[in-house]
Amino acid sequence: TVSSDRLRERFEAFNEIGTTERGGVNRPSLSDANRRARDTLVEWFEAAGLGVTVDELGNIFGRRSGRNDDRSPVLVGSHVDSQYNGGRYDGVVGVLGGLEVVETLNDAGIETERPIEVVAWSNEEGVRFQPDMLGSGAFAGKFDADFAYDLTDKAGNRFGDELERIGYRGDAPCEPRDLHCYLELHVEQGPKLADAGHSVGVVEGVYGFVWLDAAFEGTADHAGPTPMHQRHDALVATGDVVEAVRRIAGTGGDDLVGTVGSVDVSPNAINVIPERVDFTVDFRSYDDGTVERAAEKVRKEIAHAADREGVDWECEAVMRIESQSFDDDLVETVAGAADDLDAEYTRLVSGAGHDASYLNRVCPTAMVFVPSVDGVSHTEAEFTEWDDVVTGTNVLLNAVLAEAGG
Amino acid sequence: TVSSDRLRERFEAFNEIGTTERGGVNRPSLSDANRRARDTLVEWFEAAGLGVTVDELGNIFGRRSGRNDDRSPVLVGSHVDSQYNGGRYDGVVGVLGGLEVVETLNDAGIETERPIEVVAWSNEEGVRFQPDMLGSGAFAGKFDADFAYDLTDKAGNRFGDELERIGYRGDAPCEPRDLHCYLELHVEQGPKLADAGHSVGVVEGVYGFVWLDAAFEGTADHAGPTPMHQRHDALVATGDVVEAVRRIAGTGGDDLVGTVGSVDVSPNAINVIPERVDFTVDFRSYDDGTVERAAEKVRKEIAHAADREGVDWECEAVMRIESQSFDDDLVETVAGAADDLDAEYTRLVSGAGHDASYLNRVCPTAMVFVPSVDGVSHTEAEFTEWDDVVTGTNVLLNAVLAEAGG
Ligand SMILES: NC(=O)NCCC(=O)O
Ligand SMILES: NC(=O)NCCC(=O)O
Numbered sequence: 171t172v173s174s175d176r177l178r179e180r181f182e183a184f185n186e187i188g189t190t191e192r193g194g195v196n197r198p199s200l201s202d203a204n205r206r207a208r209d210t211l212v213e214w215f216e217a218a219g220l221g222v223t224v225d226e227l228g229n230i231f232g233r234r235s236g237r238n239d240d241r242s243p244v245l246v247g248s249h250v251d252s253q254y255n256g257g258r259y260d261g262v263v264g265v266l267g268g269l270e271v272v273e274t275l276n277d278a279g280i281e282t283e284r285p286i287e288v289v290a291w292s293n294e295e296g297v298r299f300q301p302d303m304l305g306s307g308a309f310a311g312k313f314d315a316d317f318a319y320d321l322t323d324k325a326g327n328r329f330g331d332e333l334e335r336i337g338y339r340g341d342a343p344c345e346p347r348d349l350h351c352y353l354e355l356h357v358e359q360g361p362k363l364a365d366a367g368h369s370v371g372v373v374e375g376v377y378g379f380v381w382l383d384a385a386f387e388g389t390a391d392h393a394g395p396t397p398m399h400q401r402h403d404a405l406v407a408t409g410d411v412v413e414a415v416r417r418i419a420g421t422g423g424d425d426l427v428g429t430v431g432s433v434d435v436s437p438n439a440i441n442v443i444p445e446r447v448d449f450t451v452d453f454r455s456y457d458d459g460t461v462e463r464a465a466e467k468v469r470k471e472i473a474h475a476a477d478r479e480g481v482d483w484e485c486e487a488v489m490r491i492e493s494q495s496f497d498d499d500l501v502e503t504v505a506g507a508a509d510d511l512d513a514e515y516t517r518l519v520s521g522a523g524h525d526a527s528y529l530n531r532v533c534p535t536a537m538v539f540v541p542s543v544d545g546v547s548h549t550e551a552e553f554t555e556w557d558d559v560v561t562g563t564n565v566l567l568n569a570v571l572a573e574a575g576g
Numbered sequence: 577t578v579s580s581d582r583l584r585e586r587f588e589a590f591n592e593i594g595t596t597e598r599g600g601v602n603r604p605s606l607s608d609a610n611r612r613a614r615d616t617l618v619e620w621f622e623a624a625g626l627g628v629t630v631d632e633l634g635n636i637f638g639r640r641s642g643r644n645d646d647r648s649p650v651l652v653g654s655h656v657d658s659q660y661n662g663g664r665y666d667g668v669v670g671v672l673g674g675l676e677v678v679e680t681l682n683d684a685g686i687e688t689e690r691p692i693e694v695v696a697w698s699n700e701e702g703v704r705f706q707p708d709m710l711g712s713g714a715f716a717g718k719f720d721a722d723f724a725y726d727l728t729d730k731a732g733n734r735f736g737d738e739l740e741r742i743g744y745r746g747d748a749p750c751e752p753r754d755l756h757c758y759l760e761l762h763v764e765q766g767p768k769l770a771d772a773g774h775s776v777g778v779v780e781g782v783y784g785f786v787w788l789d790a791a792f793e794g795t796a797d798h799a800g801p802t803p804m805h806q807r808h809d810a811l812v813a814t815g816d817v818v819e820a821v822r823r824i825a826g827t828g829g830d831d832l833v834g835t836v837g838s839v840d841v842s843p844n845a846i847n848v849i850p851e852r853v854d855f856t857v858d859f860r861s862y863d864d865g866t867v868e869r870a871a872e873k874v875r876k877e878i879a880h881a882a883d884r885e886g887v888d889w890e891c892e893a894v895m896r897i898e899s900q901s902f903d904d905d906l907v908e909t910v911a912g913a914a915d916d917l918d919a920e921y922t923r924l925v926s927g928a929g930h931d932a933s934y935l936n937r938v939c940p941t942a943m944v945f946v947p948s949v950d951g952v953s954h955t956e957a958e959f960t961e962w963d964d965v966v967t968g969t970n971v972l973l974n975a976v977l978a979e980a981g982g
Contacts (some may be wrong), residue, residue, distance in 0.1 A: 180731040255841050297845045360801025377800060381846055390955035393835035393858045394783060395766025398826045400951065405836055406822050412815030420804045429799035430811055431846045433839060437660050439703045440787055440837045440856040442954045452799045521801030544804065548848045549796035550837030 172567055173277075174560045177270045178326045181559075183249075184210060184266060185258045194550025195258050198227075198331065199251040199293040205336035207250045211265065211290055218273050220288065224340030226315045228292040228333050229305040234272050236285035238572065242348040243308040244282075244564065244574045245533075246271060248356055249305075249525060257357075257437030257552025259559075263290050263540065264291045267563040271570050283575030284350055291525045292333075298323045300381060301489035301527050306525035308344045310532050316342060324434075351500055351530035351573050355538045355566045357554050361545025369561045371516035371539030373503045376527045377425075377520065378493030379454035380465050384411070384472055388481035390437060390445035402480045405435055405444035410475035411468065415451055418467050426455045426464055427521065458493050497534035500507045500573075504536050507568035513561050524545070538565050578973055579683075579968045583676045587965075590616060591664045591670060600956025601664050605657040605699040606634075613656045617696055624679050624888065626694065627857035630746025632721045634698040634739050635711040637748075642680050642980065643873050648754040649691040650980045652677060652972065654762055655700030655711075655931060662701070663763075663958025665965075669946065670761040671696045673969040677976050689981030690756055697931045697948065698739075702968035704729045706787060707895035712931035714750045715903055721750060730840075743848075757979050758935035761944045761972045763960050765928045767951025775919035775967045777945030778911045782933045783831075783925065784899030785860035786871045790817070790878055794887035796843060796851035808886045811841055811850035816881035817874065821857055824873050832861045832870055833927060862925050864899050900933045903940035906979075907946075910942050913974035919967050928953070944971050 187210065188195045188203030197203040211230060215222050220232030233243070248264025268288035275282065282519075291309075296302020299321045307313050319330025333339045363371050388402035412430050419428030429452045436446040453464040469485055476483035508515045520537070529535045540562035543553045593616065594609030603609040606828045614636060621628050626638030639649070654670025674694035681688065697715075702708020704725045713719050725736025739745045764770075769777050786953045794808035818836050825834030835858045842852040859870040875891055882889035914921045924942065946968035949959045 253848060254845060258975055296847065300846060302847070358801065359798045359805060361803070362801075379800065389952070390957075391951070392765045392928055392953040393837055394785065394833065394860050394929065395764065395953070396833070396951065397767070398822075398833055400767060403822075403835075405818055405839065409815045409818030409822075413819065416804075416809075416812050416815075426802065427802070427804055428952055429809075429847070429849055431799055431848050431850060432842075432844045433811065433841045434844070435837075435839045438838045438840070439660060439954075440706060440836070441702065441708070442837050443658060443835055444837060444839075445955065450745075452847055454800050522798055523800060545797070545802065546795070546803070547798040548845075549851065551796075 172270045172274045172560065172563045173469045176273065177266060177563060178556065180266050181262065184262060190255050190550055192550040194255050195252050196255050197252040198254055199211050199295060200332035200336055204251050208338055211250060211574040214269060218259055218269060218276065220272065223342050224338055225342040225344040226340055227305045227308045227318055227344040228338040228340065229309060229344060231292045232288045234286045237281050237283050239285055242350040243285040243287045244350050244570055245287045245289055246570060247291065248354050249291045249294030251293055251295050253295055253548050256549055257549055257550060259357045259552055260359065261294060263357055263559055267355040267566055270563055271567045274567055279365065280576055286570060287575055294525055299329050300438040303525050303528055306528040309346065310528035311346050312528060317398055336391040337472050346532045349533040351534040352526060353474055353536060353566060353569055354524060354526045355562050356524060357542050358539040359542050359547030361375050363516055363539060363541035364543060364545055368514045368516045369540065369558045370508045370513045370565055372501060372517045373496065373509060373520055373537035373539055374501055374516050374517055375452040375456065375493065375495035375519045376454050376490055376524055378458045378461050379452065379523060380461050380487055381489035382451040382485055383488045384451060384485040385446060385448045385483045386476060386480060386483050387446045391443045393443055395554045396443060400464045401443055403443050403479050404447040407475040407479045407481050408433065408447045408449055411472055413571065414468055419453065424455060425462050426453065426460050427511065428453045430466060454521055456493050473517045491499065491523060494530045496530060496536045500534045500536040503572050504538055507565045507572065509562065510568055511564055513565060538562050578676045578680045578966065578969045581670060581970060582960065583966065584677065585781065586620065586672050587668065590668060590824050596661050596956055598956040600661050601658050602661050603658040603833045604660055604703050604704040605701060606742055610657050614744055620675060624675060624682065626678065626727055629748050630744055631748040632746055632752040633711045633714045633724055633750040634744040634746065635715060635750060636696045638694045640692045643687050643689050645691055647690045648756040649693045650756050650976055651693045651695055652976060653695030653697065654760050655697045657699055657701050659701055659703050661955060661956055663956060665763045665958055665960045666765065667700060667954055669763055669965055673761040673972055676969055677973045682964040686982060692980055700931055705735050709929055709931050709934055712934040715752065716934035717752050718934060738762040742900060745825050752938045755939040759933060759942060759972060759975055760930060760932045762930060763948050763953065764945040765948050765953030769922055769945060769947035770949060772922045774920045774922045775946065775964045776914045776919045776971055778907060778914060778921050778923050779926055779943035779945055780907055780923055781862065781899065781901035781925045782930055783860040783862050784864045784867050784897055785858065785929060786867050787812035787873065787892055787895035788857040788891055789894045790857060790883060791852060791854045792887045792889050793852045794885060797849045799849055800841055801849040802849060807849055809849050810853040810887050813841065813881040813885045813887050814853045814855055817878055820874055820877040824870050830861060830866055832859065832866050834859045834870060835958050860927055862899050889947055897929060897933055901953045902936060902942045906942040907938045909978050910971065910975050911942055913971045913978065916974055917967065917970055919971060944968050
């Protein structure tokens with residue numbers, strides 16, 4: 171079994187980087203804090219004897235040789251970028267957990283048949299640069315490097331320039347290669363395990379989702395003398411969409427969720443009718459048709475609101491990933507690993523997107539979840555009981571051993 | 577009559593300060609551009625032989641002596657702060673118009689019985705520091721200097737510090753004093769004159785209004801795995817209020833207008849349920865009861881939305897000014913001045929707030945409006961035909977002469 175103390179020590183040291191006042195972390199993709207997190211990780215990879223490769227997307231791989239080093243490797247990992255003022259567990263648990271698996275094998279002097287690689291994927295969160303899961307998506311052949319390099323954040327910084335700036339634009343090509351399987355440990359970020367009182371989630375798949383970047387453009391005018399019927403208020407139109415997203419997602423009797431997360435009003439002044447509003451929409455379901463229909467419905471609502479208010483509108487999908495169902499055999503490997511530890515588990519699908527969604531396209535893939543207290547994530551209040559982290563890491567260890575061949 | 581050329585030259589030179597790409601001006605209260613505008617004005621006041629006084633609020637007065645200098649002065653003026661990326665006419669026309677009146681008297685060698693003062697009031701727009709009409713409000717005894725100094729902008733800068741920084745924290749006390757009357761020339765900022773095809777508006781009063789600073793605080797969480805019924809989404813609650821403000825203002829069959837102009841979402845990320853939204857509400861009517869009822873209604877809507885979404889709420893009035901009806905005799909002086917010029921005019925009330933609203937509490941007050949093309953204001957597209965500016969300034973000249981005694 172893994173060393174709870176070593177893992178804990180690493181976890182605490184890692185989360186000294188980019189700590190926020192309210193006890194979270196602020197290490198968005200390609201920020202200085204993200205660079206320091208990457209540097210620490212590379213140092214630990216090397217100390218554990220892993221051979222480190224950085225690819226052109228900034229994905230970091232640490233490789234432990236197998237008895238038969240020509241065989242395709244077992245890949246484990248997650249990401250170390252964070253939300254703006256996000257939680258300490260999201261992503262970190264999977265990367266440090268993968269490293270802990272390797273160190274446990276090192277300590278026990280176990281050589282595996284297949285090589286094992288631990289990976290930290292670039293820009294999983296998608297909060298600074300959209301789309302999310304960019305590094306794993308490029309690895310799976312969904313995006314190419316030039317597409318990624320040209321993405322910009324709200325301040326206009328290019329992904330490629332920022333990657334160069336922090337020193338993580340590597341030489342290795344980012345492209346599909348032969349993998350035996352991919353296993354990812356992650357916090358659930360939802361309430362199912364907490365509700366069930368189980369320490370482990372055996373993940374059978376991931377919701378599909380769509381991200382829309384939308385805008386209304388009306389006319390700025392004075393909030394006093396401009397009669398109500400002569401207004402072209404971009405925010406009133408946006409109000410319709412916020413309400414529509416809630417209605418579309420809340421009332422279908424299905425698993426659809428919908429969120430307007432980001433709203434930027436211009437000029438954003440107390441006595442000026444809003445001229446322009448840029449906003450985002452996020453819809454998710456395990457059923458791709460449900461996602462498509464929701465996007466179609468909200469597009470109609472946007473057009474309708476624009477028409478009524480006499481404003482222009484734009485709506486573009488900046489991200490669309492299909493629902494994924496994981497490899498049956500590998501899912502049973504994970505369930506078996508949990509059984510061997512007598513850990514009670516829930517079989518579930520993930521509402522959060524994961525790098526595993528893209529890896530699922532190129533090799534057998536599965537995930538291990540550990541519970542999030544109160545189901546809370548993407549906030550500094552995110553928390554997971556330490557015992558659950560350790561149990562999840564032991565499930566990962568057993569699953570890796572089963573696949574890599576002890 | 578006034579010199580169209582001199583006024584035009586000054587107007588163009590003044591609007592070289594803080595010009596924006598789209599042809600507006602960006603000179604918000606106490607900004608560097610506002611300082612340069614003030615410096616230019618003081619220079620021109622002095623060149624015109626006016627005695628300059630700056631008071632503790634940064635209000636700038638230029639005084640032309642009267643034959644009988646002990647008599648209470650006729651005060652004319654407006655403001656030179658602008659909206660963020662606002663128009664070139666708003667406020668400027670009234671201050672430069674006042675200066676032009678004085679220069680015309682100088683040229684004609686006319687000494688008036690009473691002194692004449694031209695004023696530029698501090699922070700009329702209220703867009704950087706709320707409340708608006710701060711300098712004139714303090715002059716009228718509504719606010720004291722310490723209240724003003726402690727106001728902060730969104731970035732946390734104090735009004736007092738910024739006033740000091742730009743060198744306009746003067747020594748003269750800002751308090752009511754004996755005035756014969758106050759006359760203000762301003763662009764209408766609404767559609768009434770443009771619709772009527774008239775060059776002049778004789779303003780009989782100003783709407784009362786209320787400004788609310790409000791906020792919802794819910795729980796940040798992940799946009800994917802968090803079920804719809806477990807959310808506490810501050811933006812969904814805000815959507816209700818945007819809709820409610822439109823409904824309350826649009827359907828009463830009265831003159832009420834309502835606007836949500838500023839919305840700040842936190843953390844404002846595509847895949848995070850909004851934790852906190854800070855927003856503003858602006859309600860106006862010529863009837864104070866209507867304003868009060870609207871504020872009461874929206875407060876109930878805020879409480880109701882908060883209750884439904886399970887979020888906390890705050891709502892504070894940061895500004896409340898009662899409806900003003902101007903001095904009947906002075907209004908007739910303005911109408912008579914327009915008649916003498918054979919200018920066609922509309923009698924109207926103003927939906928925009930003006931420094932005149934506060935002056936009306938301390939002395940007989942009235943206003944002259946000139947039309948805004950398409951009724952547009954608080955935007956770079958604001959425009960007034962030059963002939964109308966000249967006509968309005970001539971009306972001001974005649975009204976000043978009538979009151980100051982030629
Ligand atoms: N797991 C996770 O938080 N992924 C970020 C992308 C998303 O699902 O919104
Ligand atoms: N006239 C004018 O634009 N005043 C600013 C204050 C307001 O009415 O909102």
